[in-house]
Amino acid sequence: RKEVEQDPGPFNVPEGATVAFNCTYSNSASQSFFWYRQDCRKEPKLLMSVYSSGNEDGRFTAQLNRASQYISLLIRDSKLSDSATYLCVVRAGGTSYGKLTFGQGTILTVHP
Amino acid sequence: DTAVSQTPKYLVTQMGNDKSIKCEQNLGHDTMYWYKQDSKKFLKIMFSYNNKELIINETVPNRFSPKSPDKAHLNLHINSLELGDSAVYFCASSPLAGAADTQYFGPGTRLTVL
Numbered sequence: 001r002k003e004v005e006q007d008p009g010p011f012n013v014p015e016g017a018t019v020a021f022n023c024t025y026s027n028s029a030s031q032s033f034f035w036y037r038q039d040c041r042k043e044p045k046l047l048m049s050v051y052s053s054g055n056e057d058g059r060f061t062a063q064l065n066r067a068s069q070y071i072s073l074l075i076r077d078s079k080l081s082d083s084a085t086y087l088c089v090v091r092a093g094g095t096s097y098g099k100l101t102f103g104q105g106t107i108l109t110v111h112p
Numbered sequence: 113d114t115a116v117s118q119t120p121k122y123l124v125t126q127m128g129n130d131k132s133i134k135c136e137q138n139l140g141h142d143t144m145y146w147y148k149q150d151s152k153k154f155l156k157i158m159f160s161y162n163n164k165e166l167i168i169n170e171t172v173p174n175r176f177s178p179k180s181p182d183k184a185h186l187n188l189h190i191n192s193l194e195l196g197d198s199a200v201y202f203c204a205s206s207p208l209a210g211a212a213d214t215q216y217f218g219p220g221t222r223l224t225v226l
Contacts, residue, residue, distance in 0.1 A: 102156070
């Protein structure tokens, strides 16, 4: 079983749509959770951290369910510029020295 | 004013050759990383250095040897290149090793082994 699993998609949605991505992780000792965004042929960039209480950043809402080891990302009012690959990222606790484990990514295409 | 830079951006070489990729960060961070992103887009950590000291060494063939001359630089040398080494290699840095700090990635080096 992969340490971090995501539905690779692709998700094709019209502008203005709401889309949700899910992610599960296998290591119950994981401590920190993130969503990164990667544009085609570019480097990954942090989109947002995910906190236990859930958090929102503009049109983006992230949720964490530690009991189910499940993370989600909701994008409201999709824009063309949201088209990218969204990477679910998990950091284990303890002496992990910042080691991040990435999911395969979910491809999103927003069309006019 | 590039934060994390890598050279070269593209590298095409023959099997069996030895090549190096350089990485520099001007963010003043203590920790640097090398990741490999294969054709299936999985991004996996290879190495991490904290203030010039190796702290993460994943299961990577010993043909790969990282070198950190100072905390702003982390280079990756690859000996006897194989077809399976073809991938995009990303360098990254973060302020601290153990905290949940943001990792800043370089633009990547696309390596093609023929």
